[in-house]
Amino acid sequence: MIIVFGSNVLDIFFDRADLPPRDTAVFLESHVEAPGGKGANQAVAAARAGAEVRFFGALGEGGHGRQMYKNLAANGIDVSGIEFIDTPSGLASIFVDKTDGTHRIVVSQGANLKARQESVPDKLLTKDALVLVQGELPLAETEALIARAHQKGCRTVLNLAPVSPISEEALRNLDVIVLNEHEADALGKRLGMETEDKVAFAAALYARFRLTTVVTLGPDGALCCGPDGLITVSPLPIKAVDTVGAGDAFVGFLSAGLDRGLSLGESLRQAAVAGSLACTKTGAQAALPHASEIAPHLSKVTVNEPSSGQTPDRAARPGR
Secondary structure (H helix, E strand, O other), X not given: OEEEEOOOEEEEEEOOOOOOOOOOOOOOOOOEXXXXXXXXXXXXXXHHOOOOEEEEEEEEOOHHHHHHHHHHHHOOOEEEEEEEXXXXXXXXXXXXXXXXXXXXXXXXXXXXXXXXXXXXXXXXXXXXXXXXXEOOOOHHHHHHHHHHHHHHOOEEEEEOOOOOOOOHHHHHHOOEEEEEHHHHHHHHHHHOOOOOOHHHHHHHHHHHHOOEEEEEOHHHOEEEEEOOEXXXXXXXXXXXXXXXXXXXXXXXXXXXXXXHOOOHHHHHHHHXXXXXXXXXXXXXXXXXXXXXHHHHHHHHOXXXXXXXXXXXXXXXXXXX
């Protein structure tokens, strides 16, 4: 089972390059609404990969919150742990310039800032559970859940997006961290670590915190440093049309693979395919693939990993 403690944000897209001038109004024919938020996106990705997913977070009592609640439930996710509070739900207004694809975004975190890690009951935090978190909820709550999960023997996965000033204690409590190149640079700078060579950075982060480190490299695939050494994953050859949902697809399928008992290398293979396929469609959740779409492409992705037994210090806990 995967426990996601994460954010929900309703994205509202406007086909308008700029905000209107002060004290004026612009009237558009329509707009597009789409559920988002990294927590929700990754929960949906994991569910589409076939995992049992339970979601914990906070939504407002209004229509937007109910809309996002129903969306998660429609994707087969257990939403009984979501708290409804008297605060507006997370909302993003996105102004899109279709001439060059650029955008301007105004985000209201809303109810996400009131999410409580105590909503995740201790009885779910078992050695058979995987706890998946991101960087969009209050850091103190996320770190407290990581600590609880670690103490209970859960596997813990963090996608540090967006980058937040996570403590070294929390890094030591984690099993797996997933970063893109920019997030790796930001975390490395905060920790006083060199990041130009991403392999060396990932190896150093593992050595310092015993933390399996995955760095996604966009069209160049991904790399991972953990107890068995370096694993590299080739990209799936595609023609990208929109990269918005790629990272969330990767993290969701990686977590689902680990939860299912697949090896780290095989979980990374499935994640790489999922992240690549998400780039072939527009949108975030709308672009997330299903497990049936992954299988035909697995043989097209190469995973290079050390020979079995190369590193004798594999810890008992998965991911370490």
